[in-house]
Amino acid sequence: MLRYTVRRLGQLVIVAVVLSILLFGWLRALPGGPVSALLGERATEESRAQLVEQLGLNQPLYVQYWKFVQRAVTGDFGVSTGVQPGTPAMEVFLQRMPATLELSVLALLLAVAVGVPLGYFAGRRQGGWLDNLSITWSLIGVAVPVFFLAFLLKYVFAIELGALPASGRQEVSINATHATGFYTLDGMLTGEWDAAWDAFLHLLLPAVALSTIPFAVIFRITRASVLDVLEEDFVRTARSKGLSARVLRGRHILRNAMLPVVTTIGLQTGALLSGAVLTEQVFNITGIGQALSLGFQRQDYAVLQVVILATAMVYVLVNLVVDLTYAAIDPRLRER
Amino acid sequence: MVPGTQRGKRIDELAESGSDGSAGISLAASAWRRLRRSPTFLVGAGIIVAFVLLALVSPLLAQHDPALRLLEDQVSRADNSIPAPQEDFPLGGDQYGRPLLSRLLLGSQQTLLVALTATVLGLGGGLTLGILAGAFGGWVDTVVMRVVDVLLSVPSLLLAVSIGALFQQQSRFTVIIAVATVQIPIFGRLLRGTMLAQRASDHVLAARALGVKQRSVVFRHMLPNALGPVVVQATLMLAVAIIDAAALSFLGLGAADTSTPEWGQMLGSAQNFFDTHPHLAFWPAGCIIVVALGFTLVGESLRDALDPKKRR
Numbered sequence: 001m002l003r004y005t006v007r008r009l010g011q012l013v014i015v016a017v018v019l020s021i022l023l024f025g026w027l028r029a030l031p032g033g034p035v036s037a038l039l040g041e042r043a044t045e046e047s048r049a050q051l052v053e054q055l056g057l058n059q060p061l062y063v064q065y066w067k068f069v070q071r072a073v074t075g076d077f078g079v080s081t082g083v084q085p086g087t088p089a090m091e092v093f094l095q096r097m098p099a100t101l102e103l104s105v106l107a108l109l110l111a112v113a114v115g116v117p118l119g120y121f122a123g124r125r126q127g128g129w130l131d132n133l134s135i136t137w138s139l140i141g142v143a144v145p146v147f148f149l150a151f152l153l154k155y156v157f158a159i160e161l162g163a164l165p166a167s168g169r170q171e172v173s174i175n176a177t178h179a180t181g182f183y184t185l186d187g188m189l190t191g192e193w194d195a196a197w198d199a200f201l202h203l204l205l206p207a208v209a210l211s212t213i214p215f216a217v218i219f220r221i222t223r224a225s226v227l228d229v230l231e232e233d234f235v236r237t238a239r240s241k242g243l244s245a246r247v248l249r250g251r252h253i254l255r256n257a258m259l260p261v262v263t264t265i266g267l268q269t270g271a272l273l274s275g276a277v278l279t280e281q282v283f284n285i286t287g288i289g290q291a292l293s294l295g296f297q298r299q300d301y302a303v304l305q306v307v308i309l310a311t312a313m314v315y316v317l318v319n320l321v322v323d324l325t326y327a328a329i330d331p332r333l334r335e336r
Numbered sequence: 337m338v339p340g341t342q343r344g345k346r347i348d349e350l351a352e353s354g355s356d357g358s359a360g361i362s363l364a365a366s367a368w369r370r371l372r373r374s375p376t377f378l379v380g381a382g383i384i385v386a387f388v389l390l391a392l393v394s395p396l397l398a399q400h401d402p403a404l405r406l407l408e409d410q411v412s413r414a415d416n417s418i419p420a421p422q423e424d425f426p427l428g429g430d431q432y433g434r435p436l437l438s439r440l441l442l443g444s445q446q447t448l449l450v451a452l453t454a455t456v457l458g459l460g461g462g463l464t465l466g467i468l469a470g471a472f473g474g475w476v477d478t479v480v481m482r483v484v485d486v487l488l489s490v491p492s493l494l495l496a497v498s499i500g501a502l503f504q505q506q507s508r509f510t511v512i513i514a515v516a517t518v519q520i521p522i523f524g525r526l527l528r529g530t531m532l533a534q535r536a537s538d539h540v541l542a543a544r545a546l547g548v549k550q551r552s553v554v555f556r557h558m559l560p561n562a563l564g565p566v567v568v569q570a571t572l573m574l575a576v577a578i579i580d581a582a583a584l585s586f587l588g589l590g591a592a593d594t595s596t597p598e599w600g601q602m603l604g605s606a607q608n609f610f611d612t613h614p615h616l617a618f619w620p621a622g623c624i625i626v627v628a629l630g631f632t633l634v635g636e637s638l639r640d641a642l643d644p645k646k647r648r
Contacts, residue, residue, distance in 0.1 A: 011485070018486045029502060139636070143628035145579045147586050148603065148621045151610050159611060274493035278583060292494065293587050296501045308498070312489040 004327055008320055015316055016309070020072070023308055024065050027301045068305075077306040082298025083291050089302035092291060093310060098181035099169055100280070100287035104272040106203050107210035108265070115215045116261065119222025120254065126227060134223075138216035146275045150209035150282040157205055165202045167284040170195065206279040213275060214268040221264045225257040232256070259326070266322035270315050367641040374641065380633025387627050391444040401438070430602070430616055439597040440619055446598035447627070450512055451577040457516035458577075459570050462523020469524070470531020470562070471554040481528065487521035496580055500589040508591040508598070515580045519573050526569055530562035537561075564642045571635035575628040582624055599624050 052058050056067065071077070077089040084092050122131040158166035165171070170183050177190045184203065187196025229235060230253065238252050277289035284290075288307050295304040371377045390397075430436050469480040487495065500506075500514040534540055535558065543557045578600070584590045585604030599620040606616035 011482075014482055015486055015489055018482065019489065022486065026498065026502065139632055140625070140629060143575060143579070143625045143632055145582050145586075145603070145621065145624060147583060147607075148617065148624075151607070151617065155610060155614060270488075270491040273491040277493055277497070278586065281587070293497070296497055297588070308490060308494060311491060311494065315491065316485075316489045 001327065005324060008323065012313075012316055012320060016313060019312055020069070020305075020309060021065065023305055024068060025061070027304055028061065072309075078302035080300055080303045082300030083294045083303045089300075089306045092303050093288060093306045095181065096286055096288045096291050097310075098183075099285055100273075100276050100289055102182050102184060102199075103203055103206055103210060103279070103285065103287060104269075104276055106207040107272060107275075108214060108268065110207055110211040111214035111218050111268070112265065114211075115218035116222050116258075119219045119261075120226055120257070122219070123223040123226030123230070123257075131223075134219060138219050141212040141216040144212065146209060146213065147278040147282055149212060150206060150279045153205045153209050154282060164205050165198075169202050169285055170199045202283075206283045206285060209282075210272065210275045210279045213271050214265075217268060217271070218261060218264055222257065222261050225260045226253060229253050229257045263322050263326065266318050269318045273311050273315070367638075370641045371637060374637045376633050377637035377641070380630045380635075380637060383626060383630030384634060387444055387630065388448065390441070391448050394441040394444055397441050401435075430606070436616070436619060439602065440599075440623060443597040443599045443602060443620065444623070444627075446508070446596055447578060447581075447600065447624070450508060450515075450581050450598065450600075451574050454512045454515035454577045454581070455519060455570055455573050457512065458519025458573065459523055459566070461516065461520035463527060463566075465520065465524030466527025466531060466566075467554065467559065469528040470535065471558065473532070473535065477528070480524070484521040484524050484528075487517075488525070492518045493580070493583060496584060497587060497589055500584055506589060506591055511581050511584050511590055511600075514584060514589075515577050518580065519577070522573070523566060523569065527562060527566055530565055531558055534558040534562050565639075568635055568639045568642060571631055571638055575631035575635070578624055578628050578631075 056064060059067075068078075075090055077093075079085075080087050080089050080092050118130075118134045122128075122134050125131055154166055157164045177192065178186050180186055180189070183199035184196050187193060187199060235248070235252055238248055243252075273289070276287060277292055279285070280287045280289035281293060288311070291303055292307055294300070295307065430439065465480050465484060469477040469484075490498075496514040496518050499517045500510050503510040503513070539561075540553060540557050543553050548557070581590065581598075582600030582603050585598075585600040586607060588604070590601050590604055591598065602620040603617055603624065606613075606620065609616050
């Protein structure tokens with residue numbers, strides 16, 4: 001187990017190094033660059049050269065990369081040039097991260113809370129009306145572009161019905177204290193319950209839009225997994241032993257069927273982050289998704305680097321934890 | 337999961353050939369037998385066939401030049417500059433006053449073309465990586481799989497957006513490359529898994545023992561047997577490609593507005609008019625959803641048909 005863990009951690013480091021090199025080269029290959037982004041197209045040659053000097057862009061690439069690594073390990077990713085000019089990129093990331101995290105976690109909770117039970121019951125009654133209905137729902141869900149669904153929800157529930165807020169993270173009129181940056185949590189911590197509730201309402205529509213794809217995937221995996229487990233010998237044995245339906249459900253079926261589901265939930269982090277870029281755009285939420293699309297438009301290397309590296313690391317870490325949990329449960333997996 | 341599936345397939349085949357005494361029914365024939373009876377497949381295939389036909393005849397159906405501006409001649413500028421439906425123009429015009437129905441019809445061609453090209457490119461790249469890793473193993477496998485790991489560790493849309501941003505001008509070509517890049521690691525990892533399972537299988541060991549050349553072992557004995565899941569994935573990827581291309585357009589990284597319309601781009605550029613003229617988004621979105629659904633249905637039913645556990 002220890003060897004397996006060390007090997008997987010080694011892989012994580014390799015991914016981080018390779019990704020940072022790729023990212024570094026790739027961002028510098030982008031057209032434009034921070035100099036034009038900062039100064040505009042009509043800047044004088046002199047001010048241009050000065051800025052290039054100041055940003056260290058005139059040094060050879062490997063020198064720039066090495067300096068980048070040296071600073072990055074201390075958490076210094078340079079200063080934002082386009083998204084929030086003048087602010088350290090790390091700070092931009094940290095300021096925006098809670099919004100995306102809040103949104104993603106709520107979306108994932110929704111997907112799990114609906115997908116797992118639905119998948120379980122659909123699997124138990126294969127071919128029943130609930131099964132057919134949820135399969136149809138999940139198939140359509142995957143075929144709908146996330147941003148269109150977001151638009152649709154916003155149009156129906158926010159604009160036409162006026163039931164929920166259409167954009168942002170919180171009403172401006174609510175003068176809430178922000179201690180952690182997680183607006184829902186902030187409200188609860190400071191006892192400003194109306195602020196927390198308002199922040200939660202703002203999250204609802206985007207979270208529902210964001211949850212469709214993870215929901216569909218989690219539902220299908222749970223269902224398939226329940227069907228697999230139902231055919232296993234040990235379930236038949238347990239049944240013939242005369243175990244009560246409750247023990248059979250809880251201990252034998254659900255528990256064994258959940259293993260692949262846990263893996264899938266890990267893999268869905270990537271889908272959530274991709275979806276967040278689109279939903280944040282539609283609902284005008286200042287999260288890292290929005291920072292990314294802005295970063296690309298304005299060629300903000302510093303912000304792009306920290307955001308892409310951090311999201312990739314989160315993704316790899318989540319999957320590492322999932323794999324380790326899995327290996328702890330099933331020793332066969334450690335061999336390879 | 338993959339090795340088990342492959343093993344199950346072979347045992348199944350053995351069992352079949354043993355039971356009826358004949359040479360056995362090939363996997364493809366048995367899959368087709370079940371596909372024909374699957375309503376999922378029939379609906380999905382029906383949708384795809386209908387849209388492919390539509391795309392082929394759309395130049396005949398579209399009554400107007402997609403770049404025609406209704407505003408100048410037929411319609412007054414009074415109504416917020418977006419022409420309402422009228423006799424010759426059943427869906428009215430888009431935000432530039434161009435005929436929506438004709439653009440929608442002609443858009444089917446570009447949309448299918450973008451999805452198909454991107455998936456073929458993604459499949460090609462993925463096959464190359466998968467064959468390299470799966471056939472040779474060892475350090476080749478390690479290197480290829482680390483590259484795949486890195487590509488997979490970046491969320492798909494971010495990867496597409498970054499690739500898209502690399503190109504100076506926004507064009508359909510950029511979108512295709514970006515969408516294909518997202519697919520390469522997915523196909524690569526999938527094929528590697530099935531190839532590795534083949535490497536350890538009895539028929540490949542037998543071929544090796546008989547002294548069959550390496551190239552022949554890889555391309556004639558391993559690859560054909562490893563392709564099943566890849567075909568399923570490719571069908572599903574066509575749906576993903578359509579949606580991803582639309583997402584890129586939405587983020588402003590799609591093709592710049594051209595005279596040849598495409599649904600993703602129509603949907604992307606309709607976003608600013610969503611509050612006032614939602615129909616501009618509904619039509620292309622509806623088309624995208626239906627076609628993506630068609631590919632998804634076919635992919636899912638193919639997967640079921642090829643699933644050895646369900647073979648009878």
